[in-house]
Amino acid sequence: AQSVTQPDIHITVSEGASLELRCNYSYGATPYLFWYVQSPGQGLQLLLKYFSGDTLVQGIKGFEAEFKRSQSSFNLRKPSVHWSDAAEYFCAVGVSNDYKLSFGAGTTVTVRA
């Protein structure tokens, strides 16, 4: 079974600074990879996804992620964070013939002025 690790439980970043959230997965083949964002008390919004092809994926809200097969990683980045980026971020893994997702534990991002 696949598993997802988000090593950072909480990250604090200054507004305007860059942000990187780490995600590592464990799976025998190339999985489908996703990053979601969740604001308090809300559902999940998809930021970006990787199925195949270009390993650098652009998403919404200025986010991007890079798939590195050799490191089994799919880290999320944003060059300059805004106060509205404060939220919970989840990395998720799916498989090609099964749309169930396994989620990482999540990383809470706090943005300070």
Added chain:
Amino acid sequence: GAVVSQHPSRVICKSGTSVKIECRSLDFQATTMFWYRQFPKQSLMLMATSNEGSKATYEQGVEKDKFLINHASLTLSTLTVTSAHPEDSSFYICSAGVNEQFFGPGTRLTVL
């Protein structure tokens, strides 16, 4: 993108009562929907896969008699928490879609 709705958004009930949560795909048909549970400050845990016209598939450790799932149409799945107890208090989220999952806004259940 596609829209998934949930109703109610929050519900408070007494211990021992049953609560039904609806998940609807508003602009697409979904033969499969998923139900997740999220405890405060924790990640989403998949509870079950809801299959239109057939029985739901439950993840290990999830009581199927406790969490009844019905997927009677291509746009509606319901989760009924039977004889709810305080430990069932949680945030329940559904999703639907192909390749990409679209998530509902969630239902906050509080059992007193």
